[in-house]
Amino acid sequence: MHTSKYPIFYVTVDIALFTIKDGVFQALAIRRRRDPHGGKLALPGGFVQPEEDLETAARRELLEETGVEETVLEQVRTFGAPGRDERGRVVSVAYAAVLPAAVETHAGTDASEALWLPVDQLLAGELAFDHREILEAAVERVRAKLEYTSLALAFVGEEFTLSELRRVYEVIWGQDLDPGNFQRKMRHTEAFVVPTDRTRSAVGRGRPAAVFRARRMGLYPLATPITRAGS
Amino acid sequence: MHTSKYPIFYVTVDIALFTIKDGVFQALAIRRRRDPHGGKLALPGGFVQPEEDLETAARRELLEETGVEETVLEQVRTFGAPGRDERGRVVSVAYAAVLPAAVETHAGTDASEALWLPVDQLLAGELAFDHREILEAAVERVRAKLEYTSLALAFVGEEFTLSELRRVYEVIWGQDLDPGNFQRKMRHTEAFVVPTDRTRSAVGRGRPAAVFRARRMGLYPLATPITRAGS
DNA sequence: CAAATAGTGTCTCTTAGACAGTATTAT
DNA sequence: ATAATACTGTCTAAGAGACACTATTTG
Numbered sequence: 001m002h003t004s005k006y007p008i009f010y011v012t013v014d015i016a017l018f019t020i021k022d023g024v025f026q027a028l029a030i031r032r033r034r035d036p037h038g039g040k041l042a043l044p045g046g047f048v049q050p051e052e053d054l055e056t057a058a059r060r061e062l063l064e065e066t067g068v069e070e071t072v073l074e075q076v077r078t079f080g081a082p083g084r085d086e087r088g089r090v091v092s093v094a095y096a097a098v099l100p101a102a103v104e105t106h107a108g109t110d111a112s113e114a115l116w117l118p119v120d121q122l123l124a125g126e127l128a129f130d131h132r133e134i135l136e137a138a139v140e141r142v143r144a145k146l147e148y149t150s151l152a153l154a155f156v157g158e159e160f161t162l163s164e165l166r167r168v169y170e171v172i173w174g175q176d177l178d179p180g181n182f183q184r185k186m187r188h189t190e191a192f193v194v195p196t197d198r199t200r201s202a203v204g205r206g207r208p209a210a211v212f213r214a215r216r217m218g219l220y221p222l223a224t225p226i227t228r229a230g231s
Numbered sequence: 232m233h234t235s236k237y238p239i240f241y242v243t244v245d246i247a248l249f250t251i252k253d254g255v256f257q258a259l260a261i262r263r264r265r266d267p268h269g270g271k272l273a274l275p276g277g278f279v280q281p282e283e284d285l286e287t288a289a290r291r292e293l294l295e296e297t298g299v300e301e302t303v304l305e306q307v308r309t310f311g312a313p314g315r316d317e318r319g320r321v322v323s324v325a326y327a328a329v330l331p332a333a334v335e336t337h338a339g340t341d342a343s344e345a346l347w348l349p350v351d352q353l354l355a356g357e358l359a360f361d362h363r364e365i366l367e368a369a370v371e372r373v374r375a376k377l378e379y380t381s382l383a384l385a386f387v388g389e390e391f392t393l394s395e396l397r398r399v400y401e402v403i404w405g406q407d408l409d410p411g412n413f414q415r416k417m418r419h420t421e422a423f424v425v426p427t428d429r430t431r432s433a434v435g436r437g438r439p440a441a442v443f444r445a446r447r448m449g450l451y452p453l454a455t456p457i458t459r460a461g462s
Numbered sequence: 463c464a465a466a467t468a469g470t471g472t473c474t475c476t477t478a479g480a481c482a483g484t485a486t487t488a489t
Numbered sequence: 490a491t492a493a494t495a496c497t498g499t500c501t502a503a504g505a506g507a508c509a510c511t512a513t514t515t516g
Contacts, residue, residue, distance in 0.1 A: 006278045007242075007279065007280060009242045010237050010238070010240065011240045011242070048311070050313070052313065053311065053312050053313065054312075054322070078306065078309040078324050079285075080242065080285040081284050081285075082281070082282050082284065089281060091240075091322065178480075178481085180479095180496070180498095181479060187496095205487075205489090205492075206486075206488080206492080206493040206495065207487050207494055208486075208495080209495055224477085227477095392468090393468085409506070409507075409508085410467085410469085411468090411469070411471095411507090411508080412505075414468075415469090415470080416505090418469095430468095430513095432515085433467085434466085434467075435514090436465075436466045436467060436514075437466040437468065437514055437515080438468045438469080438514050439468080440468055441468080
């Protein structure tokens with residue numbers, strides 16, 4: 001074993017967990033209790049354990065810090081600039097995760113305070129370490145993946161109306177979509193959504209909307225992208 | 232400093248360096264001289280130094296092992312399964328890089344043997360560590376990025392004909408494109424290629440082709456994707 | 463001349479996008 | 490009835506793809 005001559009690193013995973021709450025694109029942040037960066041907001045995350053896969057570590061941290069068990073999880077990028085963590089040479093593997101708004105999160109085992117905040121607000125404020133840069137990269141990834149994968153489904157519950165699904169795109173892209181064209185697009189895109197025989201009066205006003213379900217589980221590429229266009 | 236209680240890792244970068252040689256999609260492999268995996272083929276790469284950024288490390292390794300100085304370089308994904316390297320817990324940050332065929336590579340300072348081999352052949356054979364998986368991820372990334380970025384330009388020299396550029400797509404996608412439609416697409420896609428006033432009789436037969444240059448340097452997204460369709 | 467490659471014209475089909483119009487609900 | 494949301498119809502413009510045709514070279 002000659003590895004002792006090589007530089008030593010610590011490896012963490014950090015997770016940008018997204019949802020749409022109150023019609024706003026939000027991410028989960030942790031209020032750090034200890035130094036370094038004690039008191040600052042940070043993305044949930046932590047050190048990878050000796051016998052642990054990277055994705056496993058991300059899921060464990062997510063569970064420990066937020067109580068979240070099931071979610072879409074995708075590796076975004078790895079951040080390893082020297083000096084990004086004053087405790088030593090720490091490389092962080094960043095993940096993006098998505099939850100439906102309905103899912104409850106609770107404080108983790110280490111009783112760290114977890115709170116949902118608008119993405120815009122988080123990016124405008126101060127975050128611990130280089131978590132601002134990590135969050136930016138994750139947001140960019142989510143925006144892109146909305147276009148050409150089924151990611152939008154991860155933001156809604158098991159059952160949803162097309163308006164709810166449309167609002168996912170509108171909120172994350174910050175741009176309204178034409179309701180009529182969106183309707184047709186969704187109904188004609190194979191293997192994306194499938195109508196149930198029920199309807200739901202979401203907002204209490206107007207004609208009740210048909211309730212849909214995802215046709216497939218998980219994240220997969222779309223045959224034709226969802227285009228970004230004004231309303 | 233309380234980091235000593237955290238697991239210790241080594242961090243490497245591995246680079247999948249691609250080109251098109253003799254009309255074939257090829258990648259650069261190193262014949263390993265030492266154990267572990269001595270004698271096997273591997274991707275160029277090595278340990279990140281204590282004060283080194285990840286991308287800097289990738290560029291340094293590329294230079295040391297292949298003599299390559301300038302190239303498009305993009306982080307693909309990080310591989311960190313326990314047991315992927317028998318020397319200890321090693322996390323590898325994978326990069327994809329692209330060269331024009333014309334650029335010469337020479338053996339590196341440690342005199343390791345570097346050789347270009349068809350991607351198909353490398354993926355079919357045995358590679359050291361999990362480099363087969365890394366190469367697969369890098370190939371997938373390159374195939375995708377051809378569609379919606381200017382990546383194809385990195386495979387050709389400063390000056391090129393549209394046939395040469397078309398062959399990049401054809402070889403990497405394993406699929407012929409319609410020459411006429413490709414011509415029109417390229418000439419009408421703003422900010423992609425710009426004709427010079429010269430022509431070149433590439434293959435010696437047929438009408439000489441107009442010589443083009445890239446309109447912009449570097450890697451950037453395309454307004455409209457290059458579509459994949461049969462000839 | 464034929465053969466080969468470069469490049470243009472043109473037709474069809476699909477789809478995005480705009481927007482008008484119809485359907486169904488609450489108040 | 491009115492307002493609001495859900496959905497459908499229809500028109501237009503643009504682009505992909507197929508493929509015929511012209512242009513320019515070598516042998």
